[in-house]
Amino acid sequence: MSSTTVESTPSPRDAGSRTRRTGSGTSAGPGPTFLRVLNSEFIKFRTLLSTLILLGSTVIVMVGFGALSAWGTGQFSQAATRDPQAAARLAAQGGDLAVGVPTSGIAFAQLILGSLGVLLMSSEFTTGMARSTFAAVPKRLPAFAAKLVVVVVTSFVVTAVSTLAAGFLATPILGNYGLNLDLASSQSVKMLIVNSIYVAAVAAIGLALGTLIRNSAGGIMSLVGLFFVAPIAFQLIPGDFFVEARKYLPGNTVAPLTALDHVPATLEAWQAGLVLGAWVVVPVLLAAFLLKRRDV
Amino acid sequence: MIEARGLTKVYGEKTAVDGVNFTVEAGRVTGFLGPNGAGKSTTMRMIMGLDRPTSGSVTVNGSPLTRHTAPLRDVGALLDAKAVHTSRSAYNHLLAMAATHSIPKKRVRDVIEMTGLAEVAKKKVGGFSLGMGQRLGIAAALLGDPQTVILDEPVNGLDPEGVVWVRNLVKYLASEGRTVFLSSHLMSEMAVTADHLIVIGRGRIIADAPIQEIITGKGQRSTRVRTDQPDRLMQLLAGTGVSVEVQERELLEVKGLDPRQIAAAALENHVMIYELTPLQASLEEAYMELTKDEVEYHSLITTGAVPVEAGGK
Incomplete structure (x- = not known):
């Protein structure tokens, strides 16, 4: 990484040592293909300490909650053997409590990694970096798509890995x-x-x-509003509309998608999949459209 | 070559750039001079495809930057020394920029050396001084070895050594046949750097000419005259297009007549003149003259005759 030997101190002369171009026409040489932009966005992603802190926090929170939940679930099931009320509650939940333990920290993982998604773009604008980014990629959409790939793949991998780690830690505790x-x-x-x-x-x-x-603050608060405030608010507002609407909030799609059998008064798994998909596709397309149109 | 045709940018009620036409030719340093708020930065952002023109167009080498296949290799720009994520190191910033065009790491190290950033390259940009930020911006502009270089206020915050370095750099780049477009609100800097000058005020092009022409042509020449009969001489010289200003009791400054015409009038009417000095406007005066009606933010002028520098960051 560090420059090993001092190369014959370049002067401004080096700026144009290679070619001497005049007149019109665009120059030869590699331009911003999607893979190159993806590489660039990945470099930007991994060279920020804040990114690494958020990823590390996700792992810690997921594993920590997995362990806590394993302990709590164990206590609860022990109580159930003595307490008929607890046993009834356990039966009502479909029997197998252990299977949900590794993902018990997911509510926090989604908040942390969702915020990471916000920051990845909002920090471009708050720092002015966007001017450099979009001067290098004036078509803009490749940079947006590259960020999308980076944050989606990283979030998937980090969640999967920390769920596994939580599972490995929880297994002996539950045992x-x-x-x-x-x-x-x-x-x-x-x-x-x-x-x-x-x-x-x-x-x-x-x-x-x-x-x-x-x-950054506005983006993260919108995310919190959508995933934490709206579900509670919808529950508090009386009326059938909000009971129905609540099912279509993105945060309420996971339960139907992971349910063993369809639970009455919830979405079917395929419906939940479509709803979650729409929650991703609509904002992403709108963001892409406006990013292309607006001034940087 | 940069070409703007009817380029206009309107922000809500305010017209920042108002139908400007200009051409920035290759092989010379073109200065873009204007008071703050005149539309320089907006114009440059439109060249870079960052702001969308309300109407009109601007092209680099014949096409808008959004259609270029390798933009960084065609145009390098320093638009703002703060166009960097403050938590990233200078090296990583340049590395990420370079990656978009497969520019090798060697070139990244070269521009770091070239701009004198070697010692701070691994440090976070957030801790950089304005001058170091400018150097990083220039490094980023040169990264793709571009044919066209656009620098918005590059000497802002640079130390004297840095100012001279930028001056030599842009002259060298132009001598290689590149297109160099450089903005500033400092006319003194333009006088020693630019070959050609485009002056903008309130979104309109006020002048577009070789620098020598702007100094000698546009800035109205005047003549200093000392006489013991100032009132009589003023009467004699009065006419259309002539203005006479009384500077001291026996000292007049005459515009609109050359020294020979003044001397002839005086001789004919037996008025003694004991000084007759042609005054050449400095670029600074020419600039003030050009932009006096176009300054967005007027400073409070305390003494009538002293020109106040328009703006200044």
Whole structure:
């Protein structure tokens, strides 16, 4: 990385040592293809300490909550063997509590990685970096798509890896209470994949919000509003409309997608998948459209 | 070559750039001079495809930057020393920029050396002084070895050594046949750097000419005259297009007549003149003259005759 030997101190002369071009026409040489822009965005992503802090925090929170949840679930199931009320509650939840333990920190992972999505674009505008970015890629959309790929893939991988890590930590704790967690079971795999896709989707929504709002605090608060405030507010407002509308909030799509069987008064899995997809596609397309049109 | 045709930018009620036409030719340093708020930066952002013109167009080498296949290799720009993420190091900033065009790491190290940033390249840009920020911006502009170089107020915040360095750099780049477009609100800097000058005021082009022509032509020449009969001489010289200003009791400044005409009038009417000095307007005066009606933010003028520098960051 560091320059090893001092090269014969270049002077301004080096600026144009290669060619002498005059007149019109565009110059030869590689331009910004999607893969190059993706590489550039990945360099930008990994050279910020804040990115690494957010990714690290996600892992810590996921693993920490997995361990706590394993302990709490164990305590609860022990109580259930003695307390008929607790047993009834346990039965009402479909029996297998252990399978949800590795993803119990997901609400926080989505907030952290969703914020990462916001920051990835809003910081471009708050720092002025956007002028450099879009001067190098004046078509703009490749840079947006590259950021989308970077944040979606990273969020998926980090969520999946930390879910696995949480699972490995939770398995022996649950075992102490006689509960079995099989990480290779189809339901465990489904939980891992659906939740990782979900968090990746939240990160994509975050990126879209950051692009639309161009302000870090505003973008993160919109995200919090959509994922934390709206579900509660919809529950408090009386009326059938809000009961119905609540089902279509992005945060309420995970339960139907991971349910063993369809639970009455919730969306079917395929409906939930479409709703979550729409929550990603609409803001992302709107953000892309406006990014292309607006002044930087 | 940069060509603007009917280029206009309107922000809400305010017209920042008002239908300007100009051509920036290759092989010379073209200065873009105007008071703050005149529309220089807006014009440059439109060249870079960052701001969309309300109407009209601006092209680089014949096409808008958004249609270029390798923009960084065609046009390098320093638009704002702060167009960098403050938490990233200078090296990583340039590395990420370079990656978009597969520009090798060697070139990144070269522009770092060239701009004198080697010692601070691994430090976060947030801690940079304005001068170092300018150097980083220039490094980024040169990264793609571009045919066209656009620098918005590049000497802002530079130390004297840096100012001379930028001056030599832009002259060298132009001598290689590149198009160099340089903005400033400092006429003194333009006088020693630019070959050609485009003067803008309130979004309109006021002058577009070789620098020598602007100094000698546009700035109205005047003549200093000392006489013991100033009132009589003023009567004699009065006419259309002639203005006479009384500077001291026996000292007049005459515009609109050359020294020979003044001397002839005086001789004919037996008025003694004991000084007759042709005055050449400095670029500064020419600039003030050109922009006096176009300054967006007038400073409060305290003494009538002293020109106040228009703006200044």
